[in-house]
Amino acid sequence: MSENRSVESAFVRVLNQLHAARKGVRVQAHLLSMEARERWVDLESSVDALEYRLHQEGGNSLKAQAKLSEVSNQVSAFISRHLSRGSTLTTPASSVMSEGPRTCHPEDRLNVPVQVMWETDCGAVPVVDSQGKVLGMITDRDACIGAYTQGKTLESCTVSSAMSTQPHSCELETPTWRVLEIMRDRQIHRVLVTDGGGSLRGIVALADIARHLKVMDDAAACAVLARTVAAIAGARVTAEVTASQVAR
Numbered sequence: 001m002s003e004n005r006s007v008e009s010a011f012v013r014v015l016n017q018l019h020a021a022r023k024g025v026r027v028q029a030h031l032l033s034m035e036a037r038e039r040w041v042d043l044e045s046s047v048d049a050l051e052y053r054l055h056q057e058g059g060n061s062l063k064a065q066a067k068l069s070e071v072s073n074q075v076s077a078f079i080s081r082h083l084s085r086g087s088t089l090t091t092p093a094s095s096v097m098s099e100g101p102r103t104c105h106p107e108d109r110l111n112v113p114v115q116v117m118w119e120t121d122c123g124a125v126p127v128v129d130s131q132g133k134v135l136g137m138i139t140d141r142d143a144c145i146g147a148y149t150q151g152k153t154l155e156s157c158t159v160s161s162a163m164s165t166q167p168h169s170c171e172l173e174t175p176t177w178r179v180l181e182i183m184r185d186r187q188i189h190r191v192l193v194t195d196g197g198g199s200l201r202g203i204v205a206l207a208d209i210a211r212h213l214k215v216m217d218d219a220a221a222c223a224v225l226a227r228t229v230a231a232i233a234g235a236r237v238t239a240e241v242t243a244s245q246v247a248r
Contacts, residue, residue: 018047021075023181036078043078046071088216089177089224093170096179096212097193097202103128106135106160110147113138114154126192127163132199134192137167169194172201176212176221179204180228187232 025032025040032040050071053063103126104113113125117140127136138159146162147154169192170179179191183206190205206229213222 018050018072018075020178021079022047023178025079040078043071043075046074088213089175089180089221091176091212092172093174093176093179093191093193093204094172094201096176096208097204098208099202101126101200101203103132103200104138104159105129106158106163108159109155110138110143110157110159110162111154113159114140114143124190126167126200126203127159128200134167134169134194134198134200136163136165137192138163167192170204171196176204176209177224180209180224184228184231189232 022044046067050067053067102116102120104116106127106129113127116125117123123141124137124139126134127138129135142162142164143154147157150157150161168182168186168188170182172193172195174193182191183189190203192200193202193204195201206225209225210222213225
């Protein structure tokens with residue numbers, strides 16, 4: 001029984017990897033030729049059929065396992081041939097991020113991260129524990145609202161009383177297209193970068209990606225960045241208009 005569960009778990013894991021790859025290709029679809037796009041449509045159909053077979057037969061079917069291996073290899077070959085060498089969006093977060101960001105601790109007073117923001121001209125500071133593992137994020141807005149709602153000065157409030165405890169992060173090897181996707185989906189301008197143990201290694205901001213793409217002179221990738229910025233700005237404008245209407 002445990003062996004069957006192990007096989008099913010591996011099946012689902014690889015299937016999830018295929019879904020992630022599919023998102024990546026969709027982001028870079030504008031880079032593909034017409035022939036490549038038609039080929040990708042066929043591969044997507046194979047992934048959908050594979051998922052259906054999983055639900056019908058489970059991960060223990062030898063035919064399903066064989067098909068999984070086949071489709072996985074085909075998707076990998078497609079990305080390697082058509083995208084991996086053709087766009088800087090496949091660059092890992094570790095090559096784009098700003099390393100060694102200044103941090104604060106949850107027991108610090110709010111004036112500590114605010115001072116960091118002033119000195120480094122940034123709007124957010126990661127919150128870590130004594131081992132460097134990410135616990136949250138504190139923004140200038142968090143600090144202001146935290147102090148105001150508590151009716152106290154910055155020196156009288158702790159970081160833990162105002163910080164966000166669900167920061168958005170990625171790992172060192174996460175490709176740039178995925179970082180942009182996180183920013184777009186979560187409506188944020190920066191993503192924390194951690195290692196396998198959850199320790200902070202850097203931060204990727206929209207500005208970091210913009211600088212990287214400018215150096216690489218990748219016009220197509222810059223277009224993806226522009227669409228991401230537009231999506232974030234559009235969502236914020238919509239939220240502000242809604243809030244304004246509610247306040248009336």
